[in-house]
Amino acid sequence: MRGGQVVRRSGGQAVSGSVALSLSGAEVRYGSRRVLQIDSLELPAGTTLALLGPNGSGKSTLLRVLALLERPSAGSLTLLGEPVRDGEGQRLALRRRTATVFQDPLLTDQSVFDNVAMGLRFRSLSGAEVATRVGCWLQRFGVGHLAGRRARELSGGEAQRVSLARAFVLEPEILFLDEPFGSLDLQGREALALELEVILREARIATVLVTHDRGEAQMLADQVAVLLDGRISQCAPVRTVFERPASPAVARFLGVENLLPVSRSGPDEVRIADQLIALAVPPGIARPLACLRAEDVHLSPAGTPAVPGSVRLSARVVHVIPYGVPYRVHLDAGVPLIALAARRTLDRLGVAPGVQLVASFDPGGLHLLEDDSPVPPLPVSQPVG
Amino acid sequence: MDLLFDGITHAFALILRGDSQVMEIMWLSLRVSGIATLVSLLVGVPLGMVLGQSRFPGRRLALGVINTGMGLPPVAVGLFVSLFLWRSGPLGFLDLIYTPAAIVVAQCIIALPVVTGLTAAAIQQLDPRLRLQLLGLGASRPQALWFLLREARFSIIAAIMAGFGAVISEVGASMMVGGNILHYTRVLTTATVLETSKGNFDIAIALSVVLVGLTFVVSMLLTALQQRGAGR
Numbered sequence: 321m322r323g324g325q326v327v328r329r330s331g332g333q334a335v336s337g338s339v340a341l342s343l344s345g346a347e348v349r350y351g352s353r354r355v356l357q358i359d360s361l362e363l364p365a366g367t368t369l370a371l372l373g374p375n376g377s378g379k380s381t382l383l384r385v386l387a388l389l390e391r392p393s394a395g396s397l398t399l400l401g402e403p404v405r406d407g408e409g410q411r412l413a414l415r416r417r418t419a420t421v422f423q424d425p426l427l428t429d430q431s432v433f434d435n436v437a438m439g440l441r442f443r444s445l446s447g448a449e450v451a452t453r454v455g456c457w458l459q460r461f462g463v464g465h466l467a468g469r470r471a472r473e474l475s476g477g478e479a480q481r482v483s484l485a486r487a488f489v490l491e492p493e494i495l496f497l498d499e500p501f502g503s504l505d506l507q508g509r510e511a512l513a514l515e516l517e518v519i520l521r522e523a524r525i526a527t528v529l530v531t532h533d534r535g536e537a538q539m540l541a542d543q544v545a546v547l548l549d550g551r552i553s554q555c556a557p558v559r560t561v562f563e564r565p566a567s568p569a570v571a572r573f574l575g576v577e578n579l580l581p582v583s584r585s586g587p588d589e590v591r592i593a594d595q596l597i598a599l600a601v602p603p604g605i606a607r608p609l610a611c612l613r614a615e616d617v618h619l620s621p622a623g624t625p626a627v628p629g630s631v632r633l634s635a636r637v638v639h640v641i642p643y644g645v646p647y648r649v650h651l652d653a654g655v656p657l658i659a660l661a662a663r664r665t666l667d668r669l670g671v672a673p674g675v676q677l678v679a680s681f682d683p684g685g686l687h688l689l690e691d692d693s694p695v696p697p698l699p700v701s702q703p704v705g
Numbered sequence: 706m707d708l709l710f711d712g713i714t715h716a717f718a719l720i721l722r723g724d725s726q727v728m729e730i731m732w733l734s735l736r737v738s739g740i741a742t743l744v745s746l747l748v749g750v751p752l753g754m755v756l757g758q759s760r761f762p763g764r765r766l767a768l769g770v771i772n773t774g775m776g777l778p779p780v781a782v783g784l785f786v787s788l789f790l791w792r793s794g795p796l797g798f799l800d801l802i803y804t805p806a807a808i809v810v811a812q813c814i815i816a817l818p819v820v821t822g823l824t825a826a827a828i829q830q831l832d833p834r835l836r837l838q839l840l841g842l843g844a845s846r847p848q849a850l851w852f853l854l855r856e857a858r859f860s861i862i863a864a865i866m867a868g869f870g871a872v873i874s875e876v877g878a879s880m881m882v883g884g885n886i887l888h889y890t891r892v893l894t895t896a897t898v899l900e901t902s903k904g905n906f907d908i909a910i911a912l913s914v915v916l917v918g919l920t921f922v923v924s925m926l927l928t929a930l931q932q933r934g935a936g937r
Contacts, residue, residue: 387841389840389841408846412843415843419841419843420838420842422837424834428852428855428856429856442842442843490842490843
């Protein structure tokens with residue numbers, strides 16, 4: 321606690337409308353390998369930011385840097401209005417205004433009560449206050465009846481609830497959650513995510529959530545930062561990221577099934593397969609690709625006339641993949657196209673490989689972005705004579 | 706058979722009577738090995754924690770040396786400690802050779818690698834993310850270290866038992882640096898060897914029984930400590 325007084329704002333809460341956390345020019349290197357490079361990242365107070373990315377994209381490393389659990393090789397970090405310095409005293413003082421939850425519950429071999437009390441005891445709170453707060457948060461996460469149990473006797477779901485209670489009991493000003501449902505099965509995941517959503521919305525704690533699950537990010541986050549290969553590929557409000565991915569890589573990671581090649585055929589007209597579509601290519605896009613969600617592709621029997629305002633492509637079924645409740649239908653419509661359809665629809669249309677269908681979609685659902693793949697080399701013409 | 710039977714009956718008579726010579730030797734053994742274990746605990750547990758959880762150049766070499774040390778022959782330790790402590794040796798001015806303190810020094814060298822090596826292994830067995838989790842809940846570094854130690858307590862107490870077991874049972878080092886001097890540096894193991902060679906099997910057996918009993922009692926105490934709060 322040496323090295324300067326901790327500046328507490330009125331009521332101990334960060335002023336709303338301000339920034340809970342900001343990072344700039346950060347870099348993490350392990351040996352010669354650069355695992356993280358973040359130009360800038362901000363977390364507005366009282367909001368939730370999801371760090372979304374595939375395994376190995378550096379999102380957990382970024383979380384550890386933000387939570388002061390790892391020192392970046394370069395960069396500057398401001399937490400709760402204080403520029404973070406090198407001294408352990410200040411880092412500890414700041415860490416004590418935050419709390420971190422990891423994927424695995426990582427409970428110590430003590431009672432549930434003692435586990436949840438741990439952080440409060442690190443902060444030397446009185447026994448009476450510890451008891452009140454622990455009791456309250458155990459109840460809140462529905463594990464009040466387990467207080468006296470040994471932590472290692474808990475089921476996975478119970479342990480994760482205890483682990484979350486252990487962080488919330490600290491009433492942190494910033495909460496860091498690293499795949500907090502990662503150790504649970506699908507059902508437990510959804511139930512706990514729903515509860516957490518309610519608690520986060522009520523508590524309005526600035527939160528950084530690391531996840532590889534798009535649904536979790538959609539459910540819990542206000543902003544999403546998509547991390548690919550140690551860099552933030554896009555950081556925007558959650559709807560923007562899902563509806564308007566910034567690059568083909570982001571679109572693919574977010575599960576956009578169709579990235580269709582588009583050619584310009586006029587100032588306000590583009591062509592997809594053999595169809596002309598009235599659509600202006602935004603300025604700055606040289607080689608447009610169209611994102612189209614598979615659920616936006618509608619299947620109907622061959623010969624169905626075009627509906628005004630929708631794009632109609634004749635398509636041949638290539639194969640059908642059962643994928644969760646809807647089936648994924650891979651089509652050849654001049655361009656490869658994927659549609660989602662319920663089993664009943666497939667039966668009605670007699671969908672099987674080789675069958676001709678009509679695939680239609682609303683051009684309003686298209687989002688154009690720049691094709692950043694390398695330009696294919698021009699075919700070398702044979703020298704004549 | 707008679708020899709064995711007589712030996713055992715006489716031995717128990719000596720023990721039950723609280724024979725002063727046997728008690729004196731037992732007390733010295735307990736004191737010397739107890740102090741040696743305590744010292745290796747105070748040095749070895751922190752050292753083992755550092756080796757177990759930090760990464761630095763030369764760490765592997767250090768662990769290799771420690772692990773070799775776990776199998777150090779007491780006779781070799783005795784020889785080297787003697788060489789240092791002899792009047793003409795580099796530490797001769799300390800006047801420690803043939804004193805209980807010399808035995809403590811030799812036994813520390815035997816127990817330290819055992820305690821250090823097993824502590825390092827115990828700490829390495831913990832989830833490496835546990836330390837981050839503790840820090841992430843606001844633990845200071847010493848607080849985090851204390852909790853890690855607590856989590857590894859079963860293995861660390863086992864390490865202490867192994868250290869104590871190694872020194873209470875060794876004879877070579879005690880003999881060489883202590884000299885097996887009656888009423889001064891004679892411990893249970895050296896006395897047993899001497900009495901056996903003199904043909905006093907009853908006393909030798911009594912001493913061995915005391916030695917095993919002592920090890921048992923100390924181990925039970927440590928086990929009780931280890932299993933406290935372990936649940937079912």
